[in-house]
Amino acid sequence: MRIAIDAMGGDHAPGVVVEGAVAAAKEYKDVELTLVGDKARIEPLLTEQLPNLHIMHASEVIEADDEPVKAVRRKKDASMVVAGRLVKEGAADAMISAGNTGALMTTGLLIVGRIPGIDRPALAPMIPTLDGVGVLALDLGANMDATPEHLLQYAIMGSIYRSKVHGIERPRVGLLNIGTEAMKGNELTKAAYPLLEGAPIHFVGNIESRDILQAECDVIVCDGFAGNIMLKTLEGTASVIFSALKTEFTRSTLTKLSAAILKPGLAAFKNKFDYTEHGAAPLLGLGGLVLKSHGSSDANAFKNAVRQARTALQNNLVGAIAVEIKNGK
Incomplete structure (x- = not known):
């Protein structure tokens, strides 16, 4: 190689x-x-x-x-x-x-x-999840606009990637949307839904962005514009949370002692969201x-x-x- x-x-x-x-x-x-x-x-x-x-x-x-x-x-x-x-x-x-x-x-x-x-x-890219497995998300910025056929291709490619590279036998594929009902969303997602249903993949329906970190699917499909906004929002939220925790845990002698006790757990939690892995x-x-x-x-x-x-x-x-x-x- x-x-x-x-x-x-x-x-x-x-x-x-x-x-x-x-x-x-x-x-x-x-x-x-x-x-x-x-x-x-x-x-x-x-x-x-x-x-x-x-x-x-x-x-x-x-x-x-x-x-x-x-x-x-x-x-x-x-x-x-x-x-x-x-x-x-x-x-x-x-x-x-x-x-x-x-x-x-x-x-x-x-x-x-x-x-x-x-x-x-x-x-x-992979989006970290609480179970440590992660969700493959595509597209997250290569193409700002997409057609339903593009989302279908993303879904097929993402499913193959998770199967071949990560060894997931039957990857669950979700469609990023504003609700879980089949007819929710804009014209793009409503048109893409039946295409994904008929594709040779394990399609699990619409997934809301608030459920991404809960690993509701193994592959999440979206257009690059929505996907990039989702990614930057998650990155920004994680950064703010870790920054806020650092501030709170260094506020006093008592909080510093608490931080020392919680350090192994906090480190493990932070590592789950480490893109370098x-x-x-x-x-x-x-x-x-x-x-x-x-x-x-x-x-x-x-x-x-x-x-x-x-x-x-x-x-x-x-x-x-x-x-x-x-x-x-």
């Missing part, structure tokens, strides 16, 4: 990217990792030589504020674009980047290409495996992204989606 990593993408690149890649190379000896980026900046960070970790020089970087389509077309030697080209040409089986999300989506579409029959690839979000629907890491990912997140890519490759995720979409046409 060969995985290309955009070493220049993310808030803390290339330092944490290299650190995470080194940790992954040590643990997963059956994976060949290629760090794509500025060799002069990457090489000094490698404190040891590993036989399954390599560098491919790329002279340009796509910045966070670059316009995605222009950047991908003009910066042909950008680390992200070069990594995408490796996947397209078969020199890599997967790529990982924490860079500009729009540019990565464009790289996926223009460089890697879509699976035949897929109209729009979807960004599919999930590694990266796949862009499902592309002809090659492309994963998007969080912009502020640390070394642990990059290591887990490699683990995630490795599992997806072992289970032929892209091939399984292609076969299912072809058979469904």
Whole structure:
């Protein structure tokens, strides 16, 4: 298995990217990792030589504020674009980047290409749940608008992902909505509902956003606009809660003592909502495996992204989606 990593993408690149890649190379000896980026900046960070970790020089970087389509077309030697080209040409089986999300989506579409029959690839991150298993949500921002047919494709791809990568035998698929009744929602969700009912998936109906963290389903399907709002709301709420708890537990000597007693439980609770444990979000629907890491990912997140890519490759995720979409046409 060969995985290309955009070493220049993310808030803390290339330092944490290299650190995470080194940790992954040590643990997963059956994976060949290629760090794509500025060799002069990457090489000094490698404190040891590993036989399954390599560098491919790329002279340009796509910045966070670059316009995605222009950047991908003009910066042909950008680390992200070069990594995408490796996947397209078969020199890599997967790529990982924490860079500009729009540019990565464009790289996926223009460089890697879509699976035949897929109209729009979807960004599919994991949303942590109280049971620690998580919910795969798609689309959470790759496409602001969607048709009922797009939601159907998201549902099929998400179901295959949870089955192949996470080993869930019969993933429960829900449709994000404002109520659980079949005819609730806007025109999009009302039209998508019967399509999902008739699809070769375990559709469990409409799911309200307040029930997401309770793990009412294994896959939640929505358009990118609603999905991104839901994700940012959950992230903001979690941040406020943890900040408020910290303030309260440091208010006095008594609360500090209480915090010391509760620390193991609070740490375990916080870890359930730690995105670094999930590694990266796949862009499902592309002809090659492309994963998007969080912009502020640390070394642990990059290591887990490699683990995630490795599992997806072992289970032929892209091939399984292609076969299912072809058979469904």
